[in-house]
Amino acid sequence: MSLVLYSSSESENEERVSTEQNQNDRVRLFAHEEGNWALAIYAFVDCSSYIDTMIDDVIDIFNEKTEIWKRLGELHISLSKTFPVRFHHIESIRKNIQNELAISMNRFSTHVEDVTILNNEDGSTSFLVFTLDQHRQFSRLVEIIDKILNEHRYPCYYENPCFHVSFGCSTHKNREEKLPHDWKEKCQSVFKQYRCQPNSMIIPIDDICLKAGKRVYHLTKS
Numbered sequence: 001m002s003l004v005l006y007s008s009s010e011s012e013n014e015e016r017v018s019t020e021q022n023q024n025d026r027v028r029l030f031a032h033e034e035g036n037w038a039l040a041i042y043a044f045v046d047c048s049s050y051i052d053t054m055i056d057d058v059i060d061i062f063n064e065k066t067e068i069w070k071r072l073g074e075l076h077i078s079l080s081k082t083f084p085v086r087f088h089h090i091e092s093i094r095k096n097i098q099n100e101l102a103i104s105m106n107r108f109s110t111h112v113e114d115v116t117i118l119n120n121e122d123g124s125t126s127f128l129v130f131t132l133d134q135h136r137q138f139s140r141l142v143e144i145i146d147k148i149l150n151e152h153r154y155p156c157y158y159e160n161p162c163f164h165v166s167f168g169c170s171t172h173k174n175r176e177e178k179l180p181h182d183w184k185e186k187c188q189s190v191f192k193q194y195r196c197q198p199n200s201m202i203i204p205i206d207d208i209c210l211k212a213g214k215r216v217y218h219l220t221k222s
Contacts, residue, residue, distance in 0.1 A: 036084040037213045039154075041097065041145050044207040044218075045075035045165055050200035051112070054190060055167045058115055061186045062128065062179070068172040069128060075165050077110075077132070079141050079208070083155050090212045096148045098219040101208060104144055105220060110134040110163075112201040115187040117179075118164065126175055128168035132203070138163045141208070165203070 047055075055071065062069045085093070112130045119126050132138070138161075146156040172178070180186065194200045210217045 033084065035087055037087055037090065038082055039080075039085040039090065039093070039210065039212045040078065040082040041080040041208070041210050042076040042078050043141075043205050044209050045077060045203055046207070047075055048200070048202075050194055050197055051203070054194050054200075057190045058128065058187055059168050061183055061190070062168070064180055066172075066178050068175055068178060069168045069170045071168055072127075072166055075167060076209070077138070077163060077165055077203075077205070078157075078161075079138070080145055080149065080157050081155050085154060085212065089152055089154075093148060093152055093154075094210050094212075094217050094219070096151075097145055097208075097210065098217075100144050100148065101141075101220050105141065105208070106137075107204070107206040107220075108134060108137045109202050109204045110137070112165075112191075112203065115184075115191075116162075116164075118162065118166070125169050125171050127166040129164040129166045132163050132165065134205075135163060137205070 059069055059071055110132045111134075113133055114131045116129055116131055117126055118129050142157045142161070150156055191201075206220060207218060208220045210219055
């Protein structure tokens with residue numbers, strides 16, 4: 001399974017699409033072209049204290065012998081690919097998605113189900129992720145977004161996606177060889193501890209965002 005995450009940047013030029021590595025050693029996947037901006041749509045994850053602590057516990061499992069996994073900052077659930085968009089299309093895409101979500105979106109909550117490892121499309125980065133339930137609800141959001149992106153002739157999301165929250169990453173060349181042999185069992189042991197706490201694994205889905213360059217538009221928050 002592959003996934004694409006938008007890349008953070010500091011300068012105005014880096015808001016546009018580039019193939020250079022950013023300060024976190026993650027590689028941007030498309031060539032720079034004047035007038036193009038990287039666009040992604042996602043659900044913002046408001047990290048509870050339980051999930052925040054659980055992330056640290058899980059990353060500690062993977063960094064037990066070699067510290068090659070880094071914790072990610074802001075958490076989110078991707079609802080589109082990250083792709084280059086022409087600047088003059090951004091506002092139209094934003095308005096259309098926002099209007100459709102206002103009519104069709106029912107707010108819901110999802111639960112953390114498991115931990116797994118996914119790679120980006122070119123295999124340069126691996127991600128530690130929480131897999132989630134409520135696949136039908138997420139699929140409905142993707143259907144709404146895909147319809148509008150298709151109308152603007154931009155790519156739709158992956159077929160049969162794995163909805164997830166990425167919380168750690170590694171670009172180390174030998175990262176697969178350095179995985180603890182019992183990481184799955186240890187992660188399940190951590191999960192068992194947190195499931196004893198009421199609502200500890202719940203993530204509310206009520207803040208759908210569109211990010212273009214460094215600009216973030218909150219489409220479902222007043």
